[in-house]
Amino acid sequence: MLKPPEHQVAGHRANEGQLGPLIDGTGRFYKPLQSDSRGEHEVAFYSSFSSDPRVPSHVRSFFPGFHGTQLLPASDGSGPRPHLVLDDIFSSIPRPSVIDLKIGACTWPPNSPDNYLMKCLRKDQETTSLVLGFRISGLRVDSASGLYKPGKKDVKNYTAGDVKRVLKKFVSSNPDSSSDPDCAFAAVVYGGSEGVLAQLLELKAWFEDQTLYHFFSVSVLVGYRRDEVGSMRPLVRLVDFSHVVEGDGVIDHNFLGGLCSLIKFISEILIEPDEKFSSGGCLEESKRTPQLGVENGVLEE
Amino acid sequence: MLKPPEHQVAGHRANEGQLGPLIDGTGRFYKPLQSDSRGEHEVAFYSSFSSDPRVPSHVRSFFPGFHGTQLLPASDGSGPRPHLVLDDIFSSIPRPSVIDLKIGACTWPPNSPDNYLMKCLRKDQETTSLVLGFRISGLRVDSASGLYKPGKKDVKNYTAGDVKRVLKKFVSSNPDSSSDPDCAFAAVVYGGSEGVLAQLLELKAWFEDQTLYHFFSVSVLVGYRRDEVGSMRPLVRLVDFSHVVEGDGVIDHNFLGGLCSLIKFISEILIEPDEKFSSGGCLEESKRTPQLGVENGVLEE
Numbered sequence: 001m002l003k004p005p006e007h008q009v010a011g012h013r014a015n016e017g018q019l020g021p022l023i024d025g026t027g028r029f030y031k032p033l034q035s036d037s038r039g040e041h042e043v044a045f046y047s048s049f050s051s052d053p054r055v056p057s058h059v060r061s062f063f064p065g066f067h068g069t070q071l072l073p074a075s076d077g078s079g080p081r082p083h084l085v086l087d088d089i090f091s092s093i094p095r096p097s098v099i100d101l102k103i104g105a106c107t108w109p110p111n112s113p114d115n116y117l118m119k120c121l122r123k124d125q126e127t128t129s130l131v132l133g134f135r136i137s138g139l140r141v142d143s144a145s146g147l148y149k150p151g152k153k154d155v156k157n158y159t160a161g162d163v164k165r166v167l168k169k170f171v172s173s174n175p176d177s178s179s180d181p182d183c184a185f186a187a188v189v190y191g192g193s194e195g196v197l198a199q200l201l202e203l204k205a206w207f208e209d210q211t212l213y214h215f216f217s218v219s220v221l222v223g224y225r226r227d228e229v230g231s232m233r234p235l236v237r238l239v240d241f242s243h244v245v246e247g248d249g250v251i252d253h254n255f256l257g258g259l260c261s262l263i264k265f266i267s268e269i270l271i272e273p274d275e276k277f278s279s280g281g282c283l284e285e286s287k288r289t290p291q292l293g294v295e296n297g298v299l300e301e
Numbered sequence: 302m303l304k305p306p307e308h309q310v311a312g313h314r315a316n317e318g319q320l321g322p323l324i325d326g327t328g329r330f331y332k333p334l335q336s337d338s339r340g341e342h343e344v345a346f347y348s349s350f351s352s353d354p355r356v357p358s359h360v361r362s363f364f365p366g367f368h369g370t371q372l373l374p375a376s377d378g379s380g381p382r383p384h385l386v387l388d389d390i391f392s393s394i395p396r397p398s399v400i401d402l403k404i405g406a407c408t409w410p411p412n413s414p415d416n417y418l419m420k421c422l423r424k425d426q427e428t429t430s431l432v433l434g435f436r437i438s439g440l441r442v443d444s445a446s447g448l449y450k451p452g453k454k455d456v457k458n459y460t461a462g463d464v465k466r467v468l469k470k471f472v473s474s475n476p477d478s479s480s481d482p483d484c485a486f487a488a489v490v491y492g493g494s495e496g497v498l499a500q501l502l503e504l505k506a507w508f509e510d511q512t513l514y515h516f517f518s519v520s521v522l523v524g525y526r527r528d529e530v531g532s533m534r535p536l537v538r539l540v541d542f543s544h545v546v547e548g549d550g551v552i553d554h555n556f557l558g559g560l561c562s563l564i565k566f567i568s569e570i571l572i573e574p575d576e577k578f579s580s581g582g583c584l585e586e587s588k589r590t591p592q593l594g595v596e597n598g599v600l601e602e
Binding site: 105106110121125130131132133160164208209211248249250251253254256257258260261263264 | 406407411422426431432433434461465509510512549550551552554555557558559561562564565
């Protein structure tokens with residue numbers, strides 16, 4: 001009865017003989033708790049968040065519904081294991097197009113142990129996190145010509161220029177073509193009063209004010225169904241809360257900055273979907289800032 | 302004729318026998334170029350920025366006017382040295398109150414050499430940069446009872462709670478009192494249509510859009526004169542551009558995030574200037590987020 005979700009685009013998948021999330025086909029998503037404190041931490045977040053009266057209901061709708069934990073057979077055959085029970089956010093959308101965007105230049109909370117910090121920092125440097133304030137962790141695009149789903153390694157190696165191109169492919173009818181993505185669905189998926197951009201701006205307004213939580217290493221999932229673009233509001237959801245810490249009266253400037261960067265990318269695709277890419281990056285040569293004249297201004301103080 | 306500026310609150314001061322900036326008393330500020338590439342880099346920034354038609358004039362007014370470089374006797378007696386020639390932004394304000402706020406959780410540009418990165422990262426961790434998205438680098442408050450100017454060591458050790466208190470002291474008539482800062486000037490300095498908050502929001506709007514420059518380790522200087530509060534627009538200026546890099550089509554999410562955090566602090570002071578401090582931080586105990594229940598959610602993946 002339980003099976004791996006087809007819409008999963010990042011992390012370990014249960015059908016590869018590994019520990020991974022499962023769905024029951026009737027609207028519930030079961031996420032196995034890691035044996036270290038991460039699983040416990042995510043349960044603590046959901047418990048705290050779901051009962052916090054300070055979270056407005058329009059913000060709460062960006063988060064999966066939480067239904068406690070449940071002991072279930074683990075997908076890797078290691079026996080019974082507690083699972084988070086969440087809403088399966090894509091249960092009503094067969095064959096969705098999904099992109100997982102991990103938000104924040106910095107994926108490690110302050111006070112992280114040094115070895116964990118350095119591991120995350122290297123990954124933030126090697127991916128686009130540090131430069132863009134977010135990185136793509138995975139995607140699938142269901143197009144008329146079939147499923148476009150880049151491999152983990154390709155996704156990991158995305159440059160800033162790749163990210164802009166992939167954000168276009170995600171809303172194109174020709175995602176696996178080597179020619180320019182046509183952005184056929186950009187206006188209806190990203191644009192409009194119920195589109196992705198409008199929803200991200202709603203999230204942004206909350207992040208400019210909320211000082212309850214700092215969302216390290218949290219992803220924004222965006223999903224839509226090709227057959228229903230225009231008639232169905234695209235989904236925007238936050239997921240993966242094992243590194244959330246208390247805000248202690250300070251806004252989550254790391255998440256907010258990354259979110260604003262993503263918003264700028266999406267806005268630019270809406271403004272100029274046909275813009276060409278130069279080989280070096282996502283802006284035409286003529287639009288680039290003149291060189292500052294010094295190879296590297298960073299030296300010892 | 303040349304003398305150290307009384308309004309300097311951070312960095313090396315010329316009157317301590319060190320290399321430091323000088324003013325001529327008629328409106329010019331002379332900043333000695335470091336012998337490494339930092340000085341050269343800052344000149345390159347000012348040259349590029351001051352002639353860039355894409356910078357709107359209302360944004361340009363947040364930056365000191367640039368008048369090239371000039372060979373002048375160095376303040377440390379080491380002989381002639383090139384100096385940046387800038388507008389002395391406080392020349393018309395004798396005995397100003399000034400605070401230097403270094404913006405950004407991360408003070409090192411991407412692609413920094415590892416040793417520089419680690420040095421900055423440690424400082425960002427030890428100060429409030431990483432947690433708040435900005436840190437106080439220095440301040441002076443000219444009050445009726447005299448000058449309040451905390452020492453470098455005290456400033457370096459500010460906690461998040463200290464920062465909120467100091468932002469209140471900066472607009473109080475009793476900055477050196479051990480009792481609560483009275484925030485006597487908060488409404489006129491921070492508030493109002495020409496106040497600090499309004500100016501920071503103007504800057505924020507630009508940073509949500511501009512992809513020209515990334516301003517690492519840049520400070521926002523805020524200044525006002527006690528005798529003229531209400532009749533004079535408080536000054537908000539950006540200074541110190543030796544670690545600015547090109548934006549390459551991406552917004553400066555690091556600066557923007559820190560700026561939004563500062564904006565939130567200033568807004569809260571305007572909303573509730575009399576709020577008391579708990580010993581642990583800047584919010585009352587009852588307002589704090591419930592503990593997430595796990596000591597430290599950060600473990601190896």
